[in-house]
Amino acid sequence: MVFVEVSPGIFINFGKNEAPNKANGWAISNTGFIIGDESVLVIDAGPSYQYASEMIEYIKKVTNSQINYLVITHHHPDHSFGISKFLEIDTKVIISNSELKNYLKYGNKLLLQMKKKVGDDWFENTSINEFNNNKQKFPFSIDLGSRKIDINLYTDGHSGGDLTVTDKNSHIVFGGDLVFNERAPTIPHANILNWLRYLDEISNFNWSGLVPGHGPIIKKKNKLDFTKKWIQHIHYIARDAVKKGLSPAEVLELGVPEFLSSTKLAKETWNRDVPVLMKHYENDN
Amino acid sequence: MYFIRGFLCLISFMLFFINLANAGPFSDFKASAILSEELASSPTQKRDTPNSESLKQAINLLDPEKSEIWPELSRLFLGELAKVNFESEIRVIMQDHVEEPHEVPLIVKLPDHLHNFKEFILLIENNPIQQVIKLIPYRAIESIGMNVRLEDDSPVRAAVKDKDGLWHIGSKMVFVSSPGGCSSPSCDVTTEICDPGEIGKLILKNYDREAGAGRLKIKIIHPMDTGLVSSPAGEIIPEYFINSIFLDDIDGPIAVMETYAALSTDPVILIDLAEKGQSIRAKAKDSHGLEFFSFKNSSIM
Numbered sequence: 258m259v260f261v262e263v264s265p266g267i268f269i270n271f272g273k274n275e276a277p278n279k280a281n282g283w284a285i286s287n288t289g290f291i292i293g294d295e296s297v298l299v300i301d302a303g304p305s306y307q308y309a310s311e312m313i314e315y316i317k318k319v320t321n322s323q324i325n326y327l328v329i330t331h332h333h334p335d336h337s338f339g340i341s342k343f344l345e346i347d348t349k350v351i352i353s354n355s356e357l358k359n360y361l362k363y364g365n366k367l368l369l370q371m372k373k374k375v376g377d378d379w380f381e382n383t384s385i386n387e388f389n390n391n392k393q394k395f396p397f398s399i400d401l402g403s404r405k406i407d408i409n410l411y412t413d414g415h416s417g418g419d420l421t422v423t424d425k426n427s428h429i430v431f432g433g434d435l436v437f438n439e440r441a442p443t444i445p446h447a448n449i450l451n452w453l454r455y456l457d458e459i460s461n462f463n464w465s466g467l468v469p470g471h472g473p474i475i476k477k478k479n480k481l482d483f484t485k486k487w488i489q490h491i492h493y494i495a496r497d498a499v500k501k502g503l504s505p506a507e508v509l510e511l512g513v514p515e516f517l518s519s520t521k522l523a524k525e526t527w528n529r530d531v532p533v534l535m536k537h538y539e540n541d542n
Numbered sequence: 543m544y545f546i547r548g549f550l551c552l553i554s555f556m557l558f559f560i561n562l563a564n565a566g567p568f569s570d571f572k573a574s575a576i577l578s579e580e581l582a583s584s585p586t587q588k589r590d591t592p593n594s595e596s597l598k599q600a601i602n603l604l605d606p607e608k609s610e611i612w613p614e615l616s617r618l619f620l621g622e623l624a625k626v627n628f629e630s631e632i633r634v635i636m637q638d639h640v641e642e643p644h645e646v647p648l649i650v651k652l653p654d655h656l657h658n659f660k661e662f663i664l665l666i667e668n669n670p671i672q673q674v675i676k677l678i679p680y681r682a683i684e685s686i687g688m689n690v691r692l693e694d695d696s697p698v699r700a701a702v703k704d705k706d707g708l709w710h711i712g713s714k715m716v717f718v719s720s721p722g723g724c725s726s727p728s729c730d731v732t733t734e735i736c737d738p739g740e741i742g743k744l745i746l747k748n749y750d751r752e753a754g755a756g757r758l759k760i761k762i763i764h765p766m767d768t769g770l771v772s773s774p775a776g777e778i779i780p781e782y783f784i785n786s787i788f789l790d791d792i793d794g795p796i797a798v799m800e801t802y803a804a805l806s807t808d809p810v811i812l813i814d815l816a817e818k819g820q821s822i823r824a825k826a827k828d829s830h831g832l833e834f835f836s837f838k839n840s841s842i843m
Contacts (some may be wrong), residue, residue, distance in 0.1 A: 366727075374720050502749035502757050504687040504812055505647040506635045529641055539761075 258284075258311050260319075263466065263474060264427040266292040266404070268319070270312070272335070274440055274472055274521055282379035283371055284308055286335040286470050289431060290316055291424055293401020296325040299348070300422050300431045300468075302339030304371075306382040309339025313346065324348050326399060328408060330433025330470065331416040332360040333445075334367050341384045352390050353410055353418025359446070361387060395420070411435060414452040415444070421459070428465040435459060437484045438472030441517075441526035445533050449492040456485055487517055491527070495534035505532035600638070600715035604697050611667045612699075619663055619673055620701055625708050632656070632712025634700050640692060640716055643723030645806040648714075649687035650700040656710060657682040657816065661703040664688070668696035670724050670770055671804040675811075680795040684755070687812030691723035691768070691804050692716060724804065725770040741765070742834040746824045756818025758796075760787065761810045762826050762834065768803040784809060787826045791819040 260268040269289040273281040283304035290299045290312075297316055302309050316324055327343045329352040330336055337360055340350060352360070364385030372380050395410030407423040415434045422431040434443070435455055459467070460478045467475040475481065498508045512518070513527045606612040606628060616624055636648035652659065662683075664674040674690050677683075690698075700712040743763040751757055762784055769781030783803035789796040796819060801809065824836040 370720060373722070373726075502747060502759050502812070504635075504649040506637070506649045506687065509637055509647075510635050525641075528637055528639075532642075532645075532647060 258308075258315060260289075260315055263468075264424075264429055267424060267427060267429055268292075268316075269468060269474070271473065272471060276522060276525055277335070277371070277375055279375050281375075282308070283335055283338075283375055286333075286434075287468060287472075288312060288336075289468060290324075291401065291404065291406065291422075292320045292322055293404035295322055295402030296399075297322045298326040298328065298399065298401055298406055298422070299324060299343070300328050301330055301336040301433070301470075302327060302343055304335045304338050305380050306339060306342045306384075307379065309342035312339070313342065322402070326351060326401075328352075328420055328422050328431075329356065329360075330421070330431070331419050332356040332363070333416070333434065334364075334371060336433070336470070338364075338368065338371075338380075338383055338385075340388070341382070341386050344386055344388055350388055350390060351393060351408060351420065353395070353412075353420060354390065354392060355412070355417030356419075357388075357390050359417060361385065411455045412451070413448040414455045415442075416446045419455075423462075423464075428463065429468065430459070430462065430464045430466070431468045432459060432470065434470035436467055436469040436475065436481065438469040438475050438480055440472045440521045441523045442484045442487050443526055444488060444491065444530045447488070449488050452488055453485060456481055483520065487520075490514060490517060491530060491534060495531055496538050498531075499535050499538045505535050508535070600717070603695070604713050604715045606711075606713075609667065609697065612697075615665055615667060615672060615699070619665060620703075620709050626701075626711055627708060628711045628713065629653075630712070632700055632702060632710060634698055634712045634714035636698065636714055636716060638715075638717065640718050641720065643692045643694075643718045643721060644726075645689050646692050646716070646723070647687070647689050647810075648698065649685055649812060650712060651685040652683070652702060656702050656704060657684050659683070659702045659704055660707075662686060663701040664690070665699045665701065666690065666692060666696050666804060667699065669693045669804055671768060671802055673802055674804040675802065676800040677797055678799075679797045681793075682816040683797065684814040684816060685812070686814075687810075689806040689810050691806055692718050692721075693724040694718055694721040724768045727771050742826075742828075742832060744824055744826060744834045744836045746822060746836040748819060748822055750818060751814065754818060756815045757812060758789070758815065758819060758822055759810065759812050760789070760824050760826075760836075761808060762787075763808050764828065766803050766805055766807050766809060782829055784826050784828050787811065787824060789813070789822060789824050791822045793820070796822070 258270050260270045262268050269287055272284055272286040275281060275285060277283040277285055288301045288303050290297050297320060303312060313324060324346060325348060327348045327350045329350060343350060368380060368385060395408060397408055399406045405425040409421045411419045419433050419435050421433060460481045469475060508531055509528055513523045517523060602608055616626060631653040633651040636646060640646050662677040665672050666674060670693055675688060677686060695717045698714045698716055702710045704710060740763055745761040747759045749757040764784050765782060767779050767782040771779050773779055781803055784801050787799040787801060826834045
């Protein structure tokens with residue numbers, strides 16, 4: 258675990274930009290923390306109890322401020338399964354209602370599948386815990402001590418309720434998985450039309466740096482174009498295929514469209530997400 | 543008119559039950575239940591990404607002469623003295639590497655000279671439930687698609703019997719990154735949340751293809767329990783699946799199918815007809831004897 262101080266008091270551990278495997282233990286997404294005079298706010302808990310424990314140890318080395326807040330941007334396991342460790346040290350967990358529901362509903366099934374795929378060892382002590390998010394209303398602000406943080410909710414975009422974190426001092430925004438960089442965006446719970454709208458909104462903010470859920474930090478707005486292009490196109494392909502009554506097998510046989518194929522994890526993501534989206538659109542019909 | 547159609551249906555269902563009576567050796571899943579326990583306790587080492595080594599392996603595994611399972615499979619499902627011909631012209635279209643083994647979409651496209659086939663069987667060699675479907679057509683069919691369960695890496699074989707009784711086989715090797723499509727639960731094991739739909743709801747759609755050709759798609763909401771998955775209390779969930787589907791239209795029967803739990807939950811079947819069907823109807827039956835219809839007045843089918 259290597260945290261980089263991208264701006265005074267803001268640290269990020271960039272996840273491995275690869276598929277989950279036995280070597281990375283599902284630590285494939287970015288996590289970070291912001292230090293104020295009194296409190297530390299953590300953005301995403303990582304994939305496991307073990308990951309969260311290491312993270313907490315690291316934070317205690319660099320500051321005496323208390324780890325009072327944890328923001329879970331959405332329920333996907335690479336971002337949320339470290340929650341159990343933070344609950345132990347009485348950190349207040351901030352998560353949208355829909356994503357708390359999904360975490361509790363799908364958590365155990367996902368944990369089982371993950372253990373099977375990358376090995377039980379990575380998930381020792383990791384559990385899915387009930388906790389109270391106090392039905393938090395969004396947006397709202399937190400003062401970490403000489404440091405104000407805004408937390409915004411984006412409903413039914415990439416997931417049921419994605420949270421973003423904005424540091425008012427540095428104008429750095431943590432976009433969660435609404436934002437991907439140099440990697441194919443994943444869409445298992447997405448409403449693509451809303452997501453596109455949210456990406457436009459986010460790109461128009463006056464940020465100095467945008468931290469994606471996956472990939473390196475974004476400094477220029479045009480870096481958001483690829484995510485937009487990808488989700489627009491996969492949406493179009495899946496909807497058209499459902500309209501024609503195609504089998505997902507026939508769509509996947511054509512491969513990833515060339516203009517999208519050069520990004521990391523393009524093929525894996527395309528092959529996984531096209532059938533999921535098609536099913537989604539079939540049920541809508 | 544109805545009398546004649548009713549008579550044809552009667553014959554086709556009689557044929558169907560004769561087939562069921564022959565299904566003894568492969569409808570007994572007890573041995574496989576033991577296999578599933580082994581799989582649960584010692585998961586096999588898996589490959590993560592395709593590489594030249596796994597591709598070489600794929601070619602080897604597809605070779606029926608090197609397969610330990612194929613001779614037995616052929617004898618059981620295609621018959622003791624079946625004459626078999628392997629053909630690359632039969633295209634089994636599916637992904638090379640599969641992440642979600644509970645629901646793997648595939649479609650088999652047949653060459654022109656096999657459109658008037660007599661019988662179609664889909665087999666998955668390394669599945670505890672090896673036969674997925676047997677289809678007997680009443681008119682020309684160009685391709686057949688479905689979603690299947692894959693327990694582990696396996697050759698998938700599409701067997702098509704022509705009018706002279708010769709079997710033509712198309713093959714495809716598929717790798718599975720997390721095994722257990724037949725033996726692991728596809729819903730949350732601790733909370734038992736499976737989002738069950740309305741069991742038996744049957745959705746039938748008829749699509750245009752080029753030059754008057756048609757595609758029909760049947761989706762049936764059904765758990766398709768394999769009898770190999772344990773409940774959280776450790777008890778085996780008994781097998782429960784759609785075991786027959788019958789299709790007709792104003793010109794008479796289209797096809798009769800014998801189906802097994804190697805089809806995914808909420809199975810989908812695609813059938814490409816040379817001529818688009820008119821007023822298509824579907825009827826399905828499950829292993830508890832419940833009947834499901836795509837239309838309201840079921841007394842005439």
